[in-house]
Every structure is written in C-alpha cells, then in structure tokens.
Amino acid sequence: xxxxxxxxxxxxxxxxxxxxxxxxxxxxxxxxxxxxxxxxxxxxxxxxxxxxxxxxxxxxxxxxxxxxxxxxxxxxxxxxxxxxxxxxxxxxxxxxxxxxxxxxxxxxxxxxxxxxxxxxxxxxxxxxxxxxxxxxxxxxxxxxxxxxxxxxxxxxxxxxxxxxxxxxxxxxxxxxxxxxxxxxxxxxxxxxxxxxxxxxxxxxxxxxxxxxxxxxxxxxxxxxxxxxxxxxxxxxxxxxxxxxxxxxxxxxxxxxxxxxxxxxxxxxxxxxxxxxxxxxxxxxxxxxxxxxxxxxxxxxxxxxxxxxxxxxxxxxxxxxxxxxxxxxxxxxxxxxxxxxxxxxxxxxxxxxxxxxxxxxxxxxxxxxxxxxxxxxxxxxxxxxxxxxxxxxxxxxxxxxxxxxxxxxxxxxxxxxxxxxxxxxxxxxxxxxxxxxxxxxxxxxxxxxxxxxxxxxxxxxxxxxxxxxxxxxxxxxxxxxxxxxxxxxxxxxxxxxxxxxxxxxxxxxxxxxxxxxxxxxxxxxx
Numbered sequence: 001x002x003x004x005x006x007x008x009x010x011x012x013x014x015x016x017x018x019x020x021x022x023x024x025x026x027x028x029x030x031x032x033x034x035x036x037x038x039x040x041x042x043x044x045x046x047x048x049x050x051x052x053x054x055x056x057x058x059x060x061x062x063x064x065x066x067x068x069x070x071x072x073x074x075x076x077x078x079x080x081x082x083x084x085x086x087x088x089x090x091x092x093x094x095x096x097x098x099x100x101x102x103x104x105x106x107x108x109x110x111x112x113x114x115x116x117x118x119x120x121x122x123x124x125x126x127x128x129x130x131x132x133x134x135x136x137x138x139x140x141x142x143x144x145x146x147x148x149x150x151x152x153x154x155x156x157x158x159x160x161x162x163x164x165x166x167x168x169x170x171x172x173x174x175x176x177x178x179x180x181x182x183x184x185x186x187x188x189x190x191x192x193x194x195x196x197x198x199x200x201x202x203x204x205x206x207x208x209x210x211x212x213x214x215x216x217x218x219x220x221x222x223x224x225x226x227x228x229x230x231x232x233x234x235x236x237x238x239x240x241x242x243x244x245x246x247x248x249x250x251x252x253x254x255x256x257x258x259x260x261x262x263x264x265x266x267x268x269x270x271x272x273x274x275x276x277x278x279x280x281x282x283x284x285x286x287x288x289x290x291x292x293x294x295x296x297x298x299x300x301x302x303x304x305x306x307x308x309x310x311x312x313x314x315x316x317x318x319x320x321x322x323x324x325x326x327x328x329x330x331x332x333x334x335x336x337x338x339x340x341x342x343x344x345x346x347x348x349x350x351x352x353x354x355x356x357x358x359x360x361x362x363x364x365x366x367x368x369x370x371x372x373x374x375x376x377x378x379x380x381x382x383x384x385x386x387x388x389x390x391x392x393x394x395x396x397x398x399x400x401x402x403x404x405x406x407x408x409x410x411x412x413x414x415x416x417x418x419x420x421x422x423x424x425x426x427x428x429x430x431x432x433x434x435x436x437x438x439x440x441x442x443x444x445x446x447x448x449x450x451x452x453x454x455x456x457x458x459x460x461x462x463x464x465x466x467x468x469x470x471x472x473x474x475x476x477x478x479x480x481x482x483x484x485x486x487x488x489x490x491x492x493x494x495x496x497x498x499x500x501x502x503x504x505x506x507x508x509x510x511x512x513x514x515x516x517x518x519x520x521x522x523x524x525x
Contacts, residue, residue, distance in 0.1 A: 024049045024137070027070045030437070032380025033371070035066045037428075037437035040132070042124050046070060046438070047137040048450060051523060053483070059510055059524040062451075064443040066382040066517035071443065076512060078524075084513045087499035094478045094486065094504045098460025103479070104363055104402040105198055106392075106449035107143025108133065108426070113153035113416050114408040115181035120431035127188070129409060129427060129436060134189040134197070139446030142195060142454050143253075145365060145404050146182065148203035148241050149175075150216075151259070152271035152421050153407055157205075157216045160237070164209040167233055172240050183248045190251075195454065198253035201241065202309060202336075202365070204272035206234045211274065217419075219267045221275030226283035235284075235292040242298065254304030256336045256365060257281055257289065262310055270419045278321040281307060282328045290331035300331055309336035309365055313345035316353040323357045334361035337400070339391055347398045354399040361401045367391065368406035370423045376414035378424030378439060382517060385440030389491045389519050392448050393475045396458060405445060409436065447489060447519040455482045474498060488522040490514055 027038035027046040038046050048071045054060060063072045076082075108114070118129050132138040150158045154177070163171040190197050205216045210230050213220030223230040242252055257276070264275025276284065285305065293303060307322050308314060319335045322328050335353065350362055369387060371378030378384045392403045407425045412432075414422030426442035429435075461478040473493040480486055492498050498514040502522075514520055 024071075027438075029068075030380075033375070033378070033382070035380045035382035035385075035440055036068075037380050037439055038070060039435055039437055040125070040128055041435045042122060045128050045132065047132075048139065048446070050136050051451070051485075053485070053525055056525055059512075059522055061512060062447070062521045062523070063515065064440075064447065064519045065515050066440075067515070069515075069518075071446065076510065078508045078510045080510065082499065082511045082513050084497050084499050087497040087513065088494070090474065090476075090498050090500045090514075092476050092488070092500060092502045093462045094488065094502065095460030095462065096480060096486070096504070096506055100458040101361070101399050101401050103396075103452050103454060103456040103458070104361065105142030105454045106403050106445060106452070107141040107145065107198075108405040108408040108445075109145040109147065109366070110182050110186060111147045111151055111153040111407050112155065112177045112181075113410055114425070115177060115185055116155070116416060117407075117409040117411050117429045117431075118185055119181045120411070121429055121436065122434050125434060125436065126185075129429075130185060130189045131192050132427070132438070132442075133408060135192040136194050139442070139450045140193070140453070141189075141197075141449050142193075143198045143200075143402060143404055144186065144189060146186065146199060146201040146245070148201050148238065149205075150272055151204040152419050153415070153417050155416050156418050157272060159205065159207040159216070160241070161207050167229060169233070169236060169240060172237070174244060178244075183245060183250065186245075186250050187248075196251070198454075199250060200252070200254040200256065200304065200306070200365075202256040202259045203238060203241075203274075204259045205274050206237060210234055213267075216272045217270055219264050219269050219273060219275060221264050221280070226280060227287040231284055231288045232292070235288040238289065239292050239296055242293075243296065252298065252303065254306060254333070256306045256309035257285060258309060259366075260310045260338065261308070262314060271421065278318040282322040282325050285322065285331050286325065286327040290328070294331070300333065304333040305331050306334050306336035306363060306365065307332050310338055311341040311345070312337050312347075312349050313341050315349050316356055319353055319360070320356055323360055332360070334363055334401075336363055336365035338365065339367040342391065347394050350395070350398040350400055362399055363401050364392075364395055364403040366404060366406050368423045368425070370414060376422040376424065377410065377412065377428045378441075379428060379437060380439065381424065382440045384424055385444040385519070386491070386493050386517070388441045388444040389447065390472070390475060390493070392444070393477050393489060393491055396448075397475075397477050403448065405441075444519055447521045451481075451487045451489070451521045451523060452479055453482060456480065456487070459486075461488070476500075485523050485525050490520040490522070492516060492518050492520070
C-alpha cells in the first residue's frame, strides 16, 4: 500500500514539474518610464505558449497593458455579457466574405549593432534572445532583414572591398560582424523557428571608390550611369554578398535595391548612403542588378526585389515610375517603405499605390524611434509601444503586407552607432549584467507576429475608420489565419475602458472589455 502511494506521489510530482517547465513563464517586471520592462536572465525569462485551437463557442483574449499585463490570456464564451463601469461603447462587425491582402510576415533587422549586442551576452542568453523573437514560445517572427556591410548602426563605416578600381572584386571579403555574429545568428533563428524564415537584405552604401564623392556618407551616387562598369560592378558586389551567405547556409527571400536612396542627394547626410532617383533605380534594376541576380539563380520566381525602401511621401510616383517599365517591372515584386515622415503623409497613399499596381505588394521594411533625451533606449516607454502598434495596424488596413522593425536589439545607450544616432529597440541588452530587457514595443510587435502567421488574410471589419485613419487612438482590424482561426486586433490608447461589441456575421456576438492603453489580440475558431 505504502509503495503504491509513493509511486502515485512521484508520478504526480513528475507530471507537475513537466507541466510547470512547459508553462509560459511570467514577466519579471522592472519599472521604467510610464510602464516597465520585462527582465530576462539565464534563470528566468517570460514566454508565451504556442496558440491552441479552442471550441467554437469561446474566444481567447490576449492582453498587454500599460498598467501591468503582458500577453495575459483569458477565455470568454460567446454570448456572455460583460458589465463594465465607466466604459465607452464600441461596435465592430466582422465580415469574412470581404478578403484583402495576404500577410507576408513580421520581423526585425540583423544590423551590426543588433548582432554585436546579441553576441555580447552569454551563449544561453543569446539563445534566449533569438528564441524570444523566432521560437515557438516567443513571438514567432517570420522575417529577418540583414544589413549588407555597414550602416550607421555599426562600430565604423566600412564595405567589403576598399581597394580602388577592383573591378573583379578580388579583394572582396566578409568581416567579423558577418562570420562571427550575423551568419551564426541567422542560422540559429532559422533552427528555432517552426517555419521557413523570409530573409531579405539591404545595402546602405557601395564602396567609396564607386561613388562620385569618394565617401560612404555625405551623399553621392554611383559614377556614370546604369549599364556602365560602375553599376555592373556594384551589382556583382551585391551578388557576392548573397552568394557568400548562401554558401554558409542562409536561404534568401529577397532584397531592397538601396536603403533610403533619396538621402544620397543630401551632401550633409551623416551616415552611409548612395543616391538613386526613381529613374536611376529603374535603369539599374533592368540593366544591371536584375540580370546579374537572375543569371545567378535569384529569379523573379524565387527572389523578391523591392523598390524604394524609403518613406511613403515618395509614393506612389517613385514606384509607379519603375513598375510602368515592363523590363524593370519583371524584376520588381513590391515596394519597401519606412515609417519616417508618416506624420506629414497620409496612410491613404498606400491605397493609391495599390490601385495603380494591385499585383505588387507593399511591405514595411524599417521603423525605429527613440526615448526622450537622457534615455534614448526608451526603457519601459509604453508610448513607443503604442506608436508601433498603431502604425502596424494602420498599415495593414491599407494594403501593407507585413512590418519589419529596425534593430532587433541595442545596447544600454541605444547603439553601437558610429554617428551617435542612438535609438530604442524592442530588446535592450545589458552586457555588464548579462541580462536583457523587453520593452513595450516587443509586445506590440508580438500582438501581430504571434497571431498572424504568413498567408493570413485581412478580412472585413466595420467601421473601418473610427475617426481619422492617421491618428486614431482606438483601432481594430480583422484577419483570417491559414488554420481558419479569426484574429481581431484592438489597440486602445485612450484613458478609458472600451466596452466592445463584436459581431461575426457568420457566427454570433460577444461583448468584451478593452482596458485603457492596451494591445489586444483576440482569437476564435
């Protein structure tokens, strides 16, 4: 009898320990600014369990709030009436019959700063950082942007071939940032992911000897014109990057032609750049870059080249100039956009571009910001998280197919950055203490990336516009996942609770409370 009880007790203990080890870990809070960060150490780091299919009569609600929640999960039955005091009322109607764009994915960038920051931690924490982003118990990013050579977020300005007039690029070579940091981290991220990741790359500047000002910064473009030896050498230079990483085991989804090409016309621009006009980009693509990449196996069928990779105020004219050319259009699959300058340009620009070229995708390729003076990293800054969430949802509701953050991680000053352009990132690493901090922007990203896997589709929701599509404090969007689940994402930046009545035209109605200053991802089947 005693032996049986002992065996039963041990069995219960083992099962309990196993369940505990598998359960989502809670946030270790550290107050900062108007909210807090979640501290990750070798012993403890918060996680979010893989999403589960539920019965058809319930809705799963995941909440992150300024006041204290991070991916808090609750389940509510359809038809249950919530009573909330002092709430503003909202009504949303989901229409599955209305189908819009397919989602490509969400992710962040493997800059030098990000990769060096990850590499400054212990091996265990390096694994945890990439697991937090790409793992099944993380926010499940599906996209990674890779910087070709240096950017401002490097320790120094550099390229892969500093030997003037090396037309055959015999002195081309990768640096430690590639071989020791970026490539191993890209391989680990892919290993941790349940899906094939979409890696794309962007160049900030060609070697200085190819440029008119013989400098990596302070503006300047390539010598001569597309079709010349300068442009053809640059195309080969870019190809060598893709081939080198591919030989190391990295599979490529695509590239942008040039990071922020319009900055190259500014003779005072402080960091790496190269000038391209839409006409120059068009001709470079059809005469040099496109044919060079295609001949090496990076074809329009398996490789996605994006134009622009700059602010939306340059649209739709920039992309239209390229897409209207049949030769260039064959190589160009979509448009890359950055969020800088959004305050002076309407999100409706994307509607105009989509109307002109519905066969070309629009994809957000970079965004970052900084905290107030004295705290550029924005530790615990909920407002930055709200900026992320609103911009992502606003974009998705206007034909954008996904969203890529800038640096995956930065250090405690918001770098390294060789021109001191320090910024915030969703994860800030503290190498001295061997720990890292998840900012509110990490959770803002996760409320999209975790719930909207590639091939999800935006569906109808009414009202589409609450007040102003460029400045609403309350937003909602609806999507259908590949597994048939319906996701409703609600961002509430108001100071009051919102009592939201959601009606699915093919199902039933549910009332839920949405807390002030919160990100909410709702999932039902």
